[in-house]
Amino acid sequence: MARRTTPSRPSDRAAILTRRRRRKMARSAHAYVRGNTERFYEWLQADTQRTLPEGPSIWICGDCHVGNLGPVVDGDGRVGVLIRDLDQAVIGNPAHDLIRLGLSLASACRSANLPGAVSVRVVDLLLNGYTKAFKPRPTPVEAPDAIKTLLKRAIGRTWKQLVRDYLSHTKPRIPHGTRFWPLSRQEERAITHALPASALESLADQLGIATPDETVTLADAAYWVKGCSSLGRPRYAVLLAINDAKGNARLAMLDIKDAPPAAAPRSDGAGMPRDNAERVVAAARALSPGLGNRMRALRILDRPMVLRELAPEDLKIEPDHLPPTAMNALAAYLGWVLGESHARQMSADERKQWRGRLQQSRSTQVDAPSWLWQAIVDALANHERGYLQHCRRHIAIIESR
Secondary structure, eight states: OOOOOOOOOGGGGHHHHHHHHHHHHOHHHHHHHOOOHHHHHHHHHHTTOOOEEEEEEEOEEEEEEOOEEEEEEEESSSSEEEOOTTTOOOOEOOHHHHHHHHHHHHHHHHTOOHHHHHHHHHHHHHHHHHHHTTTOOOOOOOOOOOHHHHHHHHHHHHHHHHHHHHHHOOSSSOOOSEEEOOOHHHHHHHHHHHHHHHHHHHHHHHTTTTTTTTTTEEEEEEEEESSSSTTEEEEEEEEEEOOOSSSOOEEEEEEEEOOOOSSSSTTTTTOOOOSSSHHHHHHHHOOOOOHHHHHHEEEEEEEEEEEEEEEEEEOOOOTTOHHHHHHHHHHHHHHHHHHHHTTTTTTTHHHHHHHHHTTTTSSSSSSSSHHHHHHHHHHHHHHHHHHHHHHHHHHHHHOOO
């Protein structure tokens, strides 16, 4: 008997989402790395023999894999590549972000069946791009062709395209199916309470999606089945109807996402908001200000949630099918993006000291320091083992259609 892929009632969601998450993580080793932040930090904390350089205590992404970086638009309409997912963000050691991104790039190389020499070069270029951000007069790393193409696509996208991508129409409703599920009555009431009609116009104005003279109403909302690591956690899509004084109407969408406790280790005495949604927003404003200013913390059903407007320019980087030269260029560029997000939080002295630590323990054969290369190799082996165990444990789910 075939298993249901959409729930008949909200209580059926958990089993369907768990099954879907396990299947997505089994698609490739890179998908497993992207969807399993907890394993990364379990590996990191269990490896007591390793000595990592300790950088200044700053906001770090905490889950810095390739899919969590991409084009983002700021309130002034400028589009740039930034960290775009901050669920795991904490004030911690910046070396953890560097290792996590290196692991993601190396696993993407493996999933693309690229030679091992490419992975070695990717780690080398990742570090080179990262350290450039800490120079006294940093020179940005040029975006590779794959990123330029993605940015060109992002800049050219419109609200109508975004709505059609998600809804397949321009009507003020969200179609239920495999992507969007009906809300329970309790969820409907909670969302309406969190986004009352009296506050919608002010919120839309603050987010830059409506002007003060326009009327904004909540047109529809649904449970959103999205992501991999977030599958199983509450997530909602909210559709807004915006009308101007001339009677012209358009739609906008909001993404409301659960803010779980972070698995990433934080620095001792780190002064972070206790509310997880407020932590995520504070991290976004430090690491990716263009995105953070479009986010708000709120509570729904007594859970911390993060609201953000969905912009048509916000896209994801997919590196799994890039050739070696493109992967090399991507590694250097993403290293720069990560380094810049870290460097803006440091003083000049902190940047100088951190760059000096990164330059230590250089290998005589490759540029990447031994601590970084060894950490990525060990993490990759750990996750490869976990990936195969995951496939073996859930083979019935993987083979089902």
